Amino acid sequence: MKRRRILFICTGNTCRSPMAEAVLRAEIKKRKIKWWDVASRGLNADVGGTISENSRLALTEIGIAFENFKPKQLTENIVDSSVLVVTMTESQKQLFGERGNVRSVKDLCGFDVPDPYGFSIEAYRITRDLIFQACTTIIEEFILKYEE
DSSP: OOOEEEEEEESSSSSHHHHHHHHHHHHHHHTTOOSEEEEEEETTOOTTOOOOHHHHHHHHHTTOOOOSOOOOBOOHHHHHTOSEEEESSHHHHHTTTTOTTEEEHHHHHSSOOOOOTTSOHHHHHHHHHHHHHHHHHHIIIIIHHHHO
16 A cells, blocks of 8 residues: 655744644654655754754653654645645645645635744643644544544
8 A cells, every 4th residue: 555644834833833743743654554655844943953942841741752853845746745735824825725635624524723932831832732633633533534
């Protein structure tokens, strides 16, 4: 069976999209779902940086280790080669026009995931919990149905 990829996109690829990548990857592994890969990219990635410290802490609090992450810039190729591309906000999705594989978290769950950058750890926890909810929806409403 051919592997499929879900791609998460945010602004800098240091907070939201890496958390979404880590959460969905952990949930796929926990549920023993095969043939799916997860990646993340930034519209204006902080290439050479790393995941934000508060994002890493928020993930660690729920038992997800996400070490050695390096932000990556979004490319046309990874968008084209992903089955589903998920933007954190509706306005980010609009940058892609009418591409059939691009959805926002709002399309999938009814809410945007606001950027916690520069806020307290509590903002990152809220962001993490919204992302966890979105990842659960992606598994139940997309991945499992895609497998049928």
